[in-house]
Amino acid sequence: MAKKLKIVSLVTSALVTICAVAVAATTSATSPFKVDRELFKLYPSLIxxxxxxxxxxxxxxxxxxxxxxxxxxxxxxxxxxxxxxxxxxxxxxxxxxxxxxxxxxxxxxxxxxxxxxxxxxxxxxxxxxxxxxxxxxxxxxxxxxxxxxxxxxxxxxxxxxxxxxxxxxxxxxxxxxxxxxxxxxxxxxxxxxxxxxxxxxxxxxxxxxxxxxxxxxxxxxxxxxxxxxxxxxxxxxxxxxxxxxxxxxxxxxxxxxxxxxxxxxxxxxxxxxxxxxxxxxxxxxxxxxxxxxxxxxxxxxxxxxxxRLQKAAELEIEPVYRKGALAEVRVRVKNMRAGHNLPTSLTNIRQMWLEVIARDDKGEVVLSTGAVGADGSLAEDARLFNSDGMGTDMHFSVDPWIITAFSRHETIPPKGYRDVYYGITAPKGSSRITIEARLRYRQADQKIAEALLKAVPKDIDLARDYGLAKVPVLPVVDMVSLKREVPATK
Incomplete structure (x- = not known):
């Protein structure tokens, strides 16, 4: 009896293995996205x-x-x-x-x-x-x-x-x-x-x-x-x-x-x-x-x-208190007038972010985040509203021919909003804190823009055709700004 059970177990195990291999082969060889090659002769363009x-x-x-x-x-x-x-x-x-x-x-x-x-x-x-x-x-x-x-x-x-x-x-x-x-x-x-x-x-x-x-x-x-x-x-x-x-x-x-x-x-x-x-x-x-x-x-x-960019969004600033002391600042970014997400299109390339500066009643800076350097670099602590792309290997990528998923996707839907919280501690003796927030936008990260413009074909000469001796620092648009003064204690 034990011998028969052992044989049955071996056969069952073999069948399971065969089925698993077959399913794996079928899964890797098929896709839910069928392409009609007779219709779409210019594929991957679907014209x-x-x-x-x-x-x-x-x-x-x-x-x-x-x-x-x-x-x-x-x-x-x-x-x-x-x-x-x-x-x-x-x-x-x-x-x-x-x-x-x-x-x-x-x-x-x-x-x-x-x-x-x-x-x-x-x-x-x-x-x-x-x-x-x-x-x-x-x-x-x-x-x-x-x-x-x-x-x-x-x-x-x-x-x-x-x-x-x-x-x-x-x-x-x-x-x-x-x-x-x-x-x-x-x-x-x-x-x-x-x-x-x-x-x-x-x-x-x-x-x-x-x-x-x-x-x-x-x-x-x-x-x-x-x-x-x-x-x-x-x-x-x-x-x-x-x-x-x-x-x-x-x-x-x-x-x-x-x-x-x-x-x-x-x-x-x-x-x-x-x-x-x-x-x-x-x-x-x-x-x-x-x-x-x-x-x-x-x-x-x-x-x-x-x-249009300056009409697209609005900001709100609200203090958050714990045990009577200012602990956080909430900045709400609202998509008021874009009929699509903010930003849209190549959201892994576009950059929309908050720059926030807070000062005490003596004018001393107690919080600063989201600044742009003289070379166009964006501070690493900037709160971005965009996406991070990744390929099939699950590694970060900005190239559209590689990206097959987003590892992060934080854009703002039409008529929707996103909240960002910043930890803040008022200096001892301060009675009020002034908070300034700016929502800023540019087409791309400075280094990405430089890489793309340096990659133009040989028959395009940036100096001859556009008067650019070098890639300039990308212009940044201030979409909306808001300033609010809040008590340091409540």
Whole structure:
């Protein structure tokens, strides 16, 4: 009997081992994120190109009939999406690290026309057409015929999940077709193109195609701006990306405060966002090229970006007492007007933090945290609102082609807040403590920005093109500040 039990035990153990190996093999060989390679031929870019004899149109051609909209777009972040030196530096690093087939994921959104036509083959600007270098131009957005969000590996918007078709073939030749939210009137396009109405051009779903960046293999959302919006009060109130980023600052503030859509006359093709560093670089480039008007246009966009940042958040300061003595200070950071998290986009690169200084009634500093050094370095004790990325090895990384998860994710949701507590002890004899708090923002850590700008392709010369002999200390925007005096005892 004992011998039979031993045999049964051995057989059972062997079967368990075989099953475990089989499950492990199946798990490692499969993924919940299935890629339709027949549909997504440009994978990991998820753009679908319905090719016809119709080509893409330069934005300067569009300006012939839509001069006002062209001027609004020219100098926008969309217009500089591909020529942006920070992006080009990142792209150059990506190609060297993982190859062009994978980096095409980035190129698809930064120059859709250049990718689908095969013109863009890597980093750099040399030899490219005006259409390719125009980035997210008029003809890109207005040639999008449908969205493929439900067909992506995650069944969510990601990595350029749209269908682009600039026109159709007809007996007499190619017919250009441009799409937008307004019902076409007779004569629309004036014989140059036909007009068709869409619903998604006024919805966040259109923006979601490129403002959701997922890891090319693991499909982790490195950028999840659309998801942040979708799960917010703004989505519930039907306030979309266009209602804040395609209007003037005052209109954006009104929309965020009242949750009411702007009027039709209020919309502009500004596409203004928080990347004021790119506006600054673009303005310097225009000056170097002798284009004063373009430099002024970019400076206006820079000012708009700063003003929007300064309208986005609010602060509260509250003392915390224990046994009648001041023990802590609570600083609350509130996301008042951003329809996505603060910060958003590449949250592992963006830096938003608190600088707090407290002084006693003699003016002596009793608390100081979050200062920026003369070289642009941020103090290690700074309380940051951003993310830390990590790869499959669970080690820290800032490179988007490596990041497959966040080890820390501390951004602030729309209409939400985060509290930070600072321990503080009032000096003996002090009666009052004055606390100053500033919420500060910049595009990236100083060393990361330096590394990216130093990695630009050889055909981009920072001194020649931007007047930069070296990478400057990154500008920091004070989003909001608050000062409060509190009793040292209670």
């Amino acid at each position: 679908v190109y319905e090719k016809t004899k119709a080509g893409f149109t330069e934005p300067e051609t569009c300006a012939g009939c839509h001069e006002d909209k062209y001027k609004e777009w020219n100098g926008s972040l969309h217009s500089m999406a591909f020529v942006d030196p920070v992006y080009q530096g990142e792209l150059n690093k990506a190609v060297k690290a993982v190859g062009h087939d994978i980096s095409r994921q980035c190129e698809g959104c930064h120059s859709a026309a250049g990718v689908v036509t095969g013109e863009v083959k890597g980093p750099g600007l040399s030899g490219l057409s005006a259409v390719a270098k125009a980035g997210v131009s008029c003809d890109i957005c207005h040639s999008i015929s449908s969205l493929n969000h439900d067909k992506t590996p995650t069944k969510e918007p990601e990595n350029g999940s749209f269908v682009i078709k600039p026109g159709e073939d007809a007996r007499e030749g190619a017919v250009l077709i441009k799409r937008g939210p307004i019902k076409p009137q007779d004569g629309c396009g004036e014989g140059f193109h036909e007009c068709r109405q869409t619903e998604f051009h006024v919805k966040a779903d259109l923006c979601a195609s490129c403002h959701q960046v997922y890891h090319y293999e693991k499909h982790f959302p490195i950028e999840a701006t659309y998801n942040e919006w979708k799960h917010s009060p703004y989505a519930q109130k039907d306030i979309h990306c266009q209602d804040c980023h395609m209007v003037a600052t005052e209109t954006f503030v009104k929309a965020a405060d009242t949750m009411q859509k702007p009027e039709r006359k209020d919309y502009r093709h500004y596409f203004n966002g928080a990347n004021y560093l790119l506006y600054y670089l673009g303005s310097q480039s225009a000056l170097k090229a002798g284009d004063k008007q373009q430099s002024e246009r970019l400076t206006a966009q820079y000012d708009m970006a700063v003003k």
